[in-house]
Amino acid sequence: MPTAGPLDVIGIVHTGRTAAESTPVQAALNQREHGRVDVFAPYGEGLSGLEDFDYIWLLTWLHHPDTPRGTVPLTQVPFLLRPQQRSVGVFATRGPRRVNPIGLSLVRVLAVEQAHIDFAGVDLLDGTPVIDIKPYVTPFDRPHGEPRCGWFDTVPMPEAVTPAELGRPSPDG
Amino acid sequence: MPTAGPLDVIGIVHTGRTAAESTPVQAALNQREHGRVDVFAPYGEGLSGLEDFDYIWLLTWLHHPDTPRGTVPLTQVPFLLRPQQRSVGVFATRGPRRVNPIGLSLVRVLAVEQAHIDFAGVDLLDGTPVIDIKPYVTPFDRPHGEPRCGWFDTVPMPEAVTPAELGRPSPDG
Numbered sequence: 001m002p003t004a005g006p007l008d009v010i011g012i013v014h015t016g017r018t019a020a021e022s023t024p025v026q027a028a029l030n031q032r033e034h035g036r037v038d039v040f041a042p043y044g045e046g047l048s049g050l051e052d053f054d055y056i057w058l059l060t061w062l063h064h065p066d067t068p069r070g071t072v073p074l075t076q077v078p079f080l081l082r083p084q085q086r087s088v089g090v091f092a093t094r095g096p097r098r099v100n101p102i103g104l105s106l107v108r109v110l111a112v113e114q115a116h117i118d119f120a121g122v123d124l125l126d127g128t129p130v131i132d133i134k135p136y137v138t139p140f141d142r143p144h145g146e147p148r149c150g151w152f153d154t155v156p157m158p159e160a161v162t163p164a165e166l167g168r169p170s171p172d173g
Numbered sequence: 174m175p176t177a178g179p180l181d182v183i184g185i186v187h188t189g190r191t192a193a194e195s196t197p198v199q200a201a202l203n204q205r206e207h208g209r210v211d212v213f214a215p216y217g218e219g220l221s222g223l224e225d226f227d228y229i230w231l232l233t234w235l236h237h238p239d240t241p242r243g244t245v246p247l248t249q250v251p252f253l254l255r256p257q258q259r260s261v262g263v264f265a266t267r268g269p270r271r272v273n274p275i276g277l278s279l280v281r282v283l284a285v286e287q288a289h290i291d292f293a294g295v296d297l298l299d300g301t302p303v304i305d306i307k308p309y310v311t312p313f314d315r316p317h318g319e320p321r322c323g324w325f326d327t328v329p330m331p332e333a334v335t336p337a338e339l340g341r342p343s344p345d346g
Contacts, residue, residue, distance in 0.1 A: 001181060001182065001213060001215070002182040002302065003179045003180060003181055003182060004178070004179065004180040004182055004234040004236065004302055004304060005177070005178025005179040005180040005234075006176045006177065006178040006179055007176060007177040007178040007180070007273045008174060008176055008272050008273055009174065009175040009176060009177055010272055010273070026312075026313045027313075028312060028313045028314070028316075029312070029313070040174060042174070043247065043264075043272065045247040045248060045262060046247040046248070046262040046263040046264045046265075046272070047262050047264050047265070048248055048261055048262030048265060049261035049262050049265035049323055049324060050262060050264055050265045050323070052265075052321060052323035052324065053265065053320070053321060053322060053323040054316065054320035054321045054322075055316045055320050056264075057277065059273075059275060059277075061177040061178075063177065074216065074218040074219040075218060075219070075221055088221055088222035089218060089219040089220050089221030089222050089223060090219040091216075091219045091220050091223055091229075091305075091306040091307070091308075092219075092220070092221060092222035092223045092225075092226065092308050093307075093308070094307055094308065094310060094313065098305060099181050099183055099216065099219070099305070100180045100181055100183070100232075100304045100305050102232060102275070102304070102305050104230065104232075104277075104307060106313065106314060106316065108316070129175065129177055131177060131273050131275070132264075132271060132272070132273050132275050133264040134264070134266075134267055134277060135264075135265050135266070135267065135322065135323055135325070136316065136320060136322065137267060137322050137325045138319070138320065138322055139199075139201060139202070139322075139325070139330055140199045140200075140201045140202070140267065140279065141201070141279055141314065142315055143201075143227065143228045143279065143281070143309065146311070147226070147227035147228050147309060147311065148225060148226060148227045149226060149227075149308065149309065149310050149311055149312075150222055150223070150225035150226040150308055151222060151225065152308070152310045152312070157312055
């Protein structure tokens, strides 16, 4: 099977979260909490113009040493389906245990300084590596109408809900 | 500088596009054109449940042999600013020449079969490697209100516009 990469880490996320099970599952559900991206100095110039955007996508590297690559199950019980213990395909989830553990977090920009970004919307552990930053662009990123969102349309999404509040991890790991 | 990866390629995009300069700049601006993702057989199981979503994010690997890694300029003239020849930071663009050349395309799902996805919305060259597929989830991916989108708010975005139609590449490469 072909591979791609490697990836250059461009910066590090700083948040007050240190345990995955007690970290809110999605940034958009936890907009009251603030975090910061420290971009490594050589990349600071690449932030020019970002201060004029209200939202950005943080692409992050979610690999955790406790989850060896190559052992990620292709069907999983996502956090929000823990109450039902229902499995779906990994590509129909937004969870962190993925074939390539790339996170996609939509966060609100509070301030952009020379080499850091203060943001609102925390779903990342302190120390998470950042691999890309892209501006949120409404005409590119907002579908028309009210799209069907599969199993997500069937579950409650309480503000700032964490995996631990949703039940125990399933036996699939 | 730390690195991450490598990435496992999970499938290949098939489109009718073979030259970057004549490929529409964003999927959402070119929704009439259809493409297909062929997922490698071992990953087919991971698509389970995806047929119930109207939109997905395709994360792709945009590395082109003609653009050596490590030579990507941190400020660039994005396609849509070619008429003005105005540069902005790479992280304030959605262009393909990035520190880590990861593409993020929002496409509409037409059909999900065992190991392929037919979609509408083409901004990818034929043969582009896919590194992740995530469902579009409105409560996660749609900011409230009408966010400021920086320089994108100042430029026209004609349907299916291509780089070649927007002017010549800037001298920065």
